[in-house]
Amino acid sequence: MIVISKRIFPERFEGLTLWPVIILKYDNLRNDEVLINHERIHLKQQLELFILPFYIIYFIEWVIGIFKYKDAHLAYRNISFEREAYKNEENLKYLKTRPLFSSFKYFLA
Structure with missing residues (x-):
């Protein structure tokens, strides 16, 4: 399900x-296939870990990344889940394979 909300985003x-x-x-x-694929990768990650973990x-x-990189955005980009999603977001068949x-x-890489 896709919801639109301008208010919650930096x-x-x-x-x-x-x-x-x-x-x-x-x-x-909604028409941005790469963005939607990126977010669907996160849905798959969340489901695999039973959401809360x-x-x-x-x-x-x-x-940990904030302390390591001294930069919140760089810390975000280096989260293992984000690295997988960014690396594969343009491969629209990624989730099938x-x-x-x-x-x-990506966790220890």
Whole structure:
């Protein structure tokens, strides 16, 4: 399910996934196949980890990244779940061939 809400986004972000909903900043982003694929990758990651552990790991990685990189956006870009999603967002067939728990190979890389 896709929901549109301009209010919850920092300026540079356009999409957010909170199981089972993809939230987009603008309605026209529904047509952005790469963004939708990126967010669907997050849905798959969340489902694999039974949702709550995904958010816990995501938050912990982000906090560690802030201390490591001294930059919140760089910390965000280096979260293992984000690295998998960004690396594969343009491959619109990725989710059909993605092995289970693929984000873990980005965890320690």
